[in-house]
Amino acid sequence: MPEIAVTKVERVAVDQNESVRVVHIERPEDWAACPECGVVSTTVRQRRTTRPRDLPYGEEQLTVRWHKRQFACAEPLCPRKAFTESVAEIPPRARVTGRLCRAAARRVACGASVAAACREYRLAWPLVHRHLTALADELLAEPEPVEVLGIDETRRGRARWRKRPDGTWDKLERFETNFVDLSGGQGLLGQAAGRTGSAVVDWLTARGPQWKQAVRVVAIDPAACYRTAIRRSLPHATIVVDHFHLIALANKALTSIRQRVTRDRRGRRGRASDPEWANRHRLLRARERLSEHTFTHMWNALIDHEPTGQILTAWIAKEELRTLLACARERQPRSVISHRLFRFHSWCANSAIPELATLAETIDAWWPETLAFITTQVTNARTEGTNRLIKDVARVAFGFRNLTNQRRRVRLACTHQTINPAA
Template structure:
């Protein structure tokens, strides 16, 4: 066969030509290859072309799978003598960029293994099974492919989201000299997210202290930090202190989800306390406040008129327990009405009136949990007010945290925290890198023709 036959084109391995193909008894196809690149006989040490053949060699590199049956490659190549007298190698075998000397797999197979994990969210063990490779080989290929993500410059970010996610159990080690135990692996990771754009997860650091946040921000360029105008966080004093230290020009915005969550926790605390004080026991399924516990945590607009009337009358007829619960529920709804002014172009008068209504109701309630909620909201008012003015939230951080936990479940946990951060960084930036676009099943012309 010639070197430019159709089988060589189908295999598409630059520098190699298909000499013949045979089918084995088990159905496997064996492809015999010969060298078709003149550069293959250049000495790797000096680059001079060899003219004298020393011998021949046959290698069996593995390549990407083709079809359902197996495909084996047999590369029949030559060993050359180097013409340079001072060459330390003296002789060498032919090699091409796709199959370097000593390589057992092709470079495109190695690249495909790394891309499966980086761009397709495959686990290392699953990619190794699909491509018939070992776990260390696939993991090494993934680390190489991940350099494209980790070494790329950070995108410009206007709103930075900071949030924590649990990575696993902490690990302690005992100092053999002193006998004291010290923490060597945190159970928490802090993530930094592009909360407004499409940059995804920008980075992760182990721990959730002020020093941990400052350490990651110190690794970023100064001009990049100056471009951050807002930082969205939950109600964490640690993150707020870190932002004020590292990004003094940025405005801190509290995510409204955590504010409403705080109000719902207050409602549950009121229900448990009043039940214990008045009934002298924990709540039971027959108690009206226990039956209404889920409706108390729902938004008013999500309750039908019949559901709301039933809850209101059932608690109102229950005496002190019901009265305190309804008072706390109204405080929660007043807080939600205040937060609902975000993204509505409300002026300062409307915001001030809604805030006054909430604080006044809490102060007049004479319920300790409700008053404590008002104190907390008042302490965080600059950050809550920034949310009402801008409408920025930390929703993307929460979504990325869900993906991070899903990656950990698929991998059945991670022993190596560095590998976990690398995996999650690549998986959570796939949309920004254009790897989550759905395929079009048919062309626009066909769709128009079918519609008729």
């Protein structure tokens, strides 16, 4: 009871008629200053008792009775003849206490929707939202400098389709770029609209030169616009590409080769009776996560039923890339890294499969950043955890219309602050 503490708790009594706990409070001072002219008055005109709603006491309802006084203004020239005393916790005309509103705001900060907090505490939406904004302003300060910065994108809302005049469709998607602290405990540092290089440059510029100078490593998805932006804004920082996305590229190449082989051979899409379709998930799983039996079954099915051998060639290319990236975990010397890179490249080149040539070119284009991952072992995995939280917040709210509200709620949820709902 931070603010009510300045008032005097007169008596706590269990009211027999209402069988509820009643707290009677009043201000200890026998004077009050007029809000109009500021002159102190001690002349009490009348007393009133109000019942502002408060938090429950354990499982019981707590009734607060505030015995407040109306004073006559001591200044004859003041247009206000009388005024009623008030405290910050229960402002004039308030029917609920401040701590009830703050408790509702903390419920929202802990993951409830504003509507759910309103139902639980029987409060109005604008009131809870106002206290939530105040709580966010208090908790969400300007981000502290970070050593390892993670940058990636999330889609805001669902993709929408719009018909063009010529009858074709346009896919409309809105993206946000997220900045995450990968070395410290600050969680989500901020968001910027769009997934462009300028969004990254503007956000970093707003942090100031000292903040930028402190960043040592930046982990990004393999997106050229992010790389260009980091090279421009943070020329001293090491750029690391996230290995998860590199393996995802290899898996994508493998899937498109499998689909093309099925189309060429059978003239249709894959079905459960096609061995390559039946093994589609096993193909994407890591080799060490397949049992010997499963691996043999998949291998033999493809040897027996896929005469071109392209799917297995692509699978081996994917595994070669994984072996190369495993140098990070195994802390292999440069000679082993070069050897594995050569093996991956020559396998892709000798296969004469266009999708694998593209994959090898992409790895080549991102080689300095891939090598930086192998030597630093920095991954963007923590930003992926943040992305899940970002989506959860949008789901709980049934989507957002107001971007400012969304950003505030997302950052509250993704900041590694412990908010005690009962504090």
